[in-house]
Amino acid sequence: MKRAGKAFFTENLLIWNSEINTRNMPWKGEKDPYRIWLSEIILQQTRVEQGWPYYERFIKAYPTVNHLARASDDEVFRHWQGLGYYNRCRNMLAAARTISKDYQGQFPHTYESILALKGVGAYTAAAIASFAYGLPHAVVDGNVYRVLARYFGIQTPTDTTEGKKEFTLLAGELLDKTQSAAYNQAIMDFGAVVCKPQQPACSSCPLSTQCLAYQTGRVEQLPLKTKKIMIRQRFFYYIILIYNKQVYIRKRKEKDIWQNLHEFILLEQPCPVTQAELLASEGYRAALPGVSFKVEGLSAPYKQQLTHQTIIAQFLTLRGKGRAPALEGYQLVPQSMLNDYAFPKTITSYLEKSALGLTLF
DNA sequence: AATGCGGGGCA
DNA sequence: TGCCCAGCATT
Known part of the structure; x- marks a missing residue:
């Protein structure tokens, strides 16, 4: 050249x-x-x-x-x-x-x-x-x-x-x-x-x-680049299901974002939904069959901009009644142990802001 | 060859 | 908001 x-x-x-x-x-x-x-x-x-x-x-x-x-x-x-x-x-x-x-x-x-x-x-x-x-x-x-x-x-x-x-x-x-x-x-x-x-x-x-x-x-x-990426929106609804100072989490395994990080019970929706719609959704019934609870509240949306997608996450806190059920794929961990698990930024932001470990338990 | 994968800093 | 950052693996 x-x-x-x-x-x-x-x-x-x-x-x-x-x-x-x-x-x-x-x-x-x-x-x-x-x-x-x-x-x-x-x-x-x-x-x-x-x-x-x-x-x-x-x-x-x-x-x-x-x-x-x-x-x-x-x-x-x-x-x-x-x-x-x-x-x-x-x-x-x-x-x-x-x-x-x-x-x-x-x-x-x-x-x-x-x-x-x-x-x-x-x-x-x-x-x-x-x-x-x-x-x-x-x-x-x-x-x-x-x-x-x-x-x-x-x-x-x-x-x-x-x-x-x-x-x-x-x-x-x-x-x-x-x-x-x-x-x-x-x-x-x-x-x-x-x-x-x-x-x-x-x-x-x-x-x-x-x-x-x-x-x-x-x-x-300069320099020049060609490709312009399409950014997709995703709506994550995290269920924080609490039984006696314990909460359900799981490690993300699927080929998707945040592989190997942990999360709460995730109900992903194709579009924004209300709290009532969420609790009536098919995903909810599939994930939490027959669980009895009291609703603590739904958080404001947490938006995270990734390279190829925008994650809009909301956190719904539920306090379970009776005995904690075994949920397929999830583990029940004490709130005090959450620091031992790696979470994506969206979740750590919520945990810090909500002071989940300080007030709700 | 094209696509997906985080999070932060900056104008 | 859009762009970029001591890129790489997968399809």
């Missing part, structure tokens, strides 16, 4: 990194592949500021990959609670156990063997390979797409097969193979600090004289 200014780009990016870049993060300069891997998993599609405290907590709770591999699923999910994209947590655990068993706790040393780990894709494998072992693999993440699309004026959408191929090839050509760790760290820091998504610091950018987007007034338009 013939493009102007490649040598200028790499040279001046590295100068910026050594002379101007002051960005600091707990995992920066880290050589322990376990710690690098952990940070990269946490940071997938996640802002540094959001992932930072999670990283600190995970390192403290699990100092080595063997500690993590030995931990129970539920305990690790509790540490992950609130971070989102929960399959990352499941894959992370699977990878930790692979490393602990198949590799005797020694992190794999080649790009291909790192890439084979669960939850590790091209980006994460390149990051670990370069940061931990100095291997010559260029990272391609959201920062890299943005920096390269602007500097080289590339109009190929980044969310296409062609785009991924084109940007990956270019990134590999730009990499300084004698210092791949420094180069990879530099381009991501540069994208985060200078060539930001909004309000990039072009006036102080050392690459602006050769930046095609800057020179042609297209900085705000």
